[in-house]
Amino acid sequence: MTVSWESPRLRVGFVMLHTSPLDVPGTKDAGGMNVVVRAQAEALARSGHTVRIFTRRADQESAPRVTLAPGLQVVHLDAGPARLLAKAEHEPVMVAFGAQLAAELERDPVDVLHAEHWFSGIAALPVARQQQIPLVQSFHSIAVAEESEQPGERPESPGRLAGERRLAREADLLIAVSAAERDTIIADLGGDPERVRVVPLGVDTELFRPCAKRECAERQDWFAHGGRAEVLAVGRLHPLKGFDLALDAVAQIPAEQRPALRIVGAPPPDGDEYARELHEQAARLGILATTAFEGALRRTDLAERIRRATLVLVPSHTETFGLVALEAAASGIPVIARAAGGLREAVLDEVTGLLVTEEDPAAWAAAITELLGDPERMAAMGAAARAHALTRSWSASAEELLTAYAGLLGAHSAA
Template identity: 80%
Template structure:
């Protein structure tokens, strides 16, 4: 990639106030955002850039700095109590976090600050203005007003709706992970279209890969003996993820044809009620023999679980993209997902999986059962899904992100628009 604007080796500060890249996705408030930030940061570091990820200290024993790979370190910032906080408890610590972030940047400046989620953006915005550092903002999820008929994440603290709109207006550039998210940023938050860049996500196709015959021999033998297929659902146990719909759909499939359902994930700090409700729902529906709640798993174990599954379900009410659907595709596992948000882009309807509209569990059950009853169609989807995923890499995603950074730096320096040599990542970056 050949672009103008800024030094060849960039110093990038990712800001992750409320969750740490060191947390296992599916635990605490860690999810797809954590995977995305860490993967892009690692790819940028491998390309020779100096990357720091600033996060709030939630453990008093955590080291001040943790080097993950050469050129990539996590910096723990003291703001608020050194313990796990519920999401709603983070807004009061934003100012303190920003002050400590400013102190870190005074010791070691950054060429670009990239804030992840609105907490981070509001904390970083005054620092960016004082230091003259460009601020790039990613939302990862966007709140809808209380009482809205639209599906989406609810404001977990009073300032969120105003904070997201402010960042859409005032951040120097906005990063969306899908065309769906780009549309939401422009239409709902008032972000100027020319400042919203779509940076496609990648997937680790070596970690997430199809099951080799030998490692799945036990599963194949189980099927040969008439054993039930296994459907997997992955994510934090949060109402937005729609796991209750997955349970209702499973119950709507006749017992003789019913697959097993494996739910992988843990509740966020304030999500015990929903998690407990899922267990109670499974018991009420008579599914205790068909459902396994596995908790959160380290990434290698998660990848192994996914590739041994027959099908993945993603009933989330909304997703900016739906990274787990792409991870299933890389594993050769077809996906049944809600036709919402970025899932429309993560799943190629009828080719790598099926998109379902609405909340009728009978419709979801019919789609799941029809796929499981059609091995030839499932095999074709498996092949198409893997091919789809092979076209997405974290290296290309990081190149797209780097092009957005350099375009911003070039514009600030008065050097005009980004000039690209046609690399795949640069072509994928879209602003305006």
């Protein structure tokens, strides 16, 4: 890649105030954002760039600096109590975090600062301006007002709606993970289309792969001896993810055809009530015997669980992209997803899976039954899904990010 500034090797600082790249996705407030940032950071470091990820210390045990790979460090900054905070508790620590970030960057500067989520952006904005560092902003999710009828994530703290709009106006570059997110940034936040860039996500196609010959044989033997098909739903146990819809849908399938449902993920720090409601719902629907709540899994275990599944469900009310859909595709597993947000781009309807427009559990039950009853169609979708995933890599995603940085740094240098 050709770049226009003096040194092609960049010093990049990612800012992740409220969640750590060291956290297991599906636990705490860790999710797709954590996977994306870490994967892009690792790809940048492999290319010879120096990357630091700044996050808040959430426990007493974490070392000040953790080296993940040559050229890649996680830096823990002290801001607020050294304990896990609910998401809504992070807004009051933004100023203290920004002060620690400023001190760190004065000692060891970066060429570009890339904030992830609005907490990070508001904390980093004054630092970037004071030290004349270009600020890149990624939102990963964009809140909708409490009174809005539009589906989406409600603001967890008072400043979010105004904070996101401010960042859309003032950050030097806005990175979206899908065309759907780009449209939302422009329409809802007032972002300048000239400063919004879509950087497609990648997927680890070696970790997320189809079943090997032995694994496939074990699955076929399971079916031959009367074993149930398994549908999988993955994510933090948060109402936005729509796991209640998955339970209702599976419950509507006649018992003799009903697949087992496995829900992989743990509640965020303030999400125990929804997790409890899901267990109660499964009991009320009479499907406890065929439903498993597996908690969060490490990436290697999640990859194994996905490739052993028959179908993956993504019933989220909205997603900026829906990374698990691409991970399922890489595993050769068809996906049934809600036709919302970036999921319309993550799933190729009727090719790598199905998109469901209705909220009605009966529509979801029909889609599940339809695919489970047509193994040949499922196999064709799985093959198409794998082929699609092979066109996406984290190295390519990082190259797109570098191209975006190059344009920004060139303009910043000229200014």
